[in-house]
C-alpha cells in the first residue's frame with residue numbers, strides 16, 4: 233500500500249471527518265481513504281495487507297479502500313462484543329430508549345451529510361439518498377418504543393395460587409451483513425432494534441459502500457452508545473464466512489442477492505444460529521383496464537427506474553390486463569423524458585449503476601432479450617452524461633412482448649429496465665405472479681375494490697400495494713418478503729424483529745402461605761391445580 237494513503241482516525245476534535253475527507257478525495261486533492269473498523273468503541277486501522285477498492289460509480293475513481301480483515305482480528309472483535317453485551321444486557325430499558333431518541337435526533341441533524349456520503353460512494357441522487365437515510369431514521373424512531381415493544385405477558389391464577397408471566401430477554405451478539413443498494417436504511421433496519429433489545433451488534437457492511445456505515449456508527453457513539461455494543465468490521469466473502477462459523481454470534485441478519493442469501497441461511501442454521509436472509513426480487517405491477525392512466529404512468533416510471541432500478545422493491549414487470557397499446561406508449565414516452573445524472577444534478581432522476589460489471593451484466597441481458605424476441609421500445613444503452621464520461625450509465629429501457637421463459641423475466645436485472653407483459657384477465661395475472669419464484673413486493677392499480685381485494689387475498693407475495701407501486705411497510709409493521717425473496721421465519725423491523733432479536737422466558741410462580749394447604753401435597757400429575 234502506498235504510504236500516502238491514510239486511515240481516517242479521529243482528529244484532535246475526536247471526529248473521523250469522513251465527509252470532508254471524502255470530498256477532498258472526490259475533488260482529486262487527496263488520496264483514497266483506507267477505512268478503519270469500529271472495535272470496542274474505537275476506530276482502528278486493521279493490520280490487513282489486502283484491500284478492496286471502493287469506487288464512485290459516477291466516475292469509477294477510487295475513493296477508499298476496505299481492508300480484508302485478518303480472521304484473528306474478527307475473533308478479537310467478537311470477544312470484545314461479547315463482553316460489551318454482558319455489560320449492556322441489564323441496562324434499564326428506558327435508558328436504551330433514550331439512546332435511540334438521541335441517535336434519531338443526531339441522524340436528523342446530519343441527514344444531508346449522510347446523504348452526500350451515500351451519493352459519493354453509490355452515486356444516488358441527493359434526494360434519493362436522503363430518502364435512504366430517512367427510511368432508516370424511521371426504524372430508529374421505532375426502536376425508541378422499545379419499552380412497549382419488549383413487554384411480556386402475564387396471566388394471574390393459571391392454577392390455584394399460581395401466576396404465569398413471560399419476560400423478553402436479549403440473546404447476545406447479533407451479526408448483520410448488508411448489501412450495496414441502501415447504505416443507510418439497511419444497516420439501520422438491523423443494529424438499532426437489536427441493541428435496543430439488549431444485544432451487542434457486529435455489522436459487516438457491503439465492501440462496495442462501507443463509508444456510510446462508518447458515519448452511522450460514529451453518530452451512534454456520539455449519541456452515547458457505550459463502547460463495544462456496536463462493532464463494525466470490514467471485509468468480503470471470507471470475513472463473512474468466518475463470522476458465520478464463529479460460536480459467538482447468536483443471530484444472523486443478511487440482506488443481498490439470492491445465491492448468497494441461500495448460502496448464508498444454510499451456513500448460519502448449520503451453525504445453529506437464528507437467521508433472517510432477505511434476498512432478490514422480481515416485482516410485478518398489475519394494471520387493470522379501469523386504472524387511472526396518469527397515476528399508472530407516474531407510478532411505473534418512478535418505481536421502475538428510480539435508484540437506477542437498484543431497489544429490491546423496484547417494479548421491473550408491468551402486467552397489463554386487457555388492451556394496453558395506448559397506455560404502453562404513454563409509459564414509453566414518459567420514460568423517454570427521464571435521464572440519469574450526477575448526484576447533485578437537480579434534473580437527474582437517478583444515478584449510475586454500482587459498477588462496470590453491473591452495467592455489463594444488465595446490458596448483456598438487454599441484448600439477449602432482443603435476441604429472444606422481446607420488443608425493445610426504449611433503449612438507454614450507450615448514453616453519455618455530461619461531466620461524467622466514465623460513469624456506469626444506463627438510460628431508461630423498456631421492453632414489450634416479454635414472456636416468462638425469456639432471460640429478461642427470469643433474471644432480477646437490477647437496472648433501469650421495465651418489462652411489459654400482458655394478461656387476459658386478473659386470474660391470469662395472479663397466476664403469472666404466483667408462478668414466479670420471488671415474492672418480495674407487488675401492486676395492483678385499479679378503481680375496483682373487488683379486484684383489489686381479490687388480488688390482496690390470492691397473491692403469494694409478502695408486500696402488496698393497492699394503487700401504491702412500492703409498498704415498503706413502515707417500521708411498526710415488518711418487511712415481509714415471501715418465498716424466494718426471504719429465507720427465515722421472522723422478518724426485519726416491527727414486532728417480528730423484536731422477537732427475532734430476543735428470547736422469551738416464561739415463568740410459572742407460586743408463593744407459599746405460612747400455613748400449609750392441600751396444594752402442598754405431592755402432585756404426581758402434570759396438571760397444575
Ligand code: NAD
Nearest residue numbers: 410411412437438468469472488489492510511512513544
Ligand atoms: P450481495 O449478495 O452480492 O452482497 C451482500 C453481502 O453479502 C455483502 O456484504 C457481501 O460482502 C456479502 N457476500 C457476497 N458474496 C458472499 C459470499 N459468497 N459469501 C459470504 N458473503 C458474501 O448483494 P448486493 O449486490 O450487495 O445487493 C444487491 C442484492 O440485494 C439484490 O439482489 C437485491 O434484490 C438484494 N436486496 C434485497 C433486499 C430485500 O429486502 N429483500 C433489500 C435490498 C437488497
